[in-house]
Amino acid sequence: MFMNFAYGWAFSKPVRKVYYNITITGLSVAVAMLIGTIEIFGLLAAQLNLSGGSGLSCPASTSMRPASSSSGCS
DSSP: OHHHHHHHHHTTSHHHHHHHHHHHHHHHHHHHHHHHHHHHHHHHHHHTTOOSSOSOSOOGGGTTSOTTSSSSOO
C-alpha cells in the first residue's frame, strides 16, 4: 500500500520520478552491499577456519559425557 502511494506521488511530477528512481536504486544497492558484505565475511570465516564463541565450549559429541570427568571436554 505504501509503495502504491509512493509510486503515485513520484509519477505525478516528472522531477519526483527522478528522485523516486534514485532513492529506490540507492536502497537496492545498499541492501545488496550489506548482503554481499555478510557473504564475504562468511567466506573468509570458512577459509580461515574461524568459528563464533570463545573457543572454550565442548563439541556436541562430547557434551553428553558423564559429569564425573574433570573438565567435561577431552
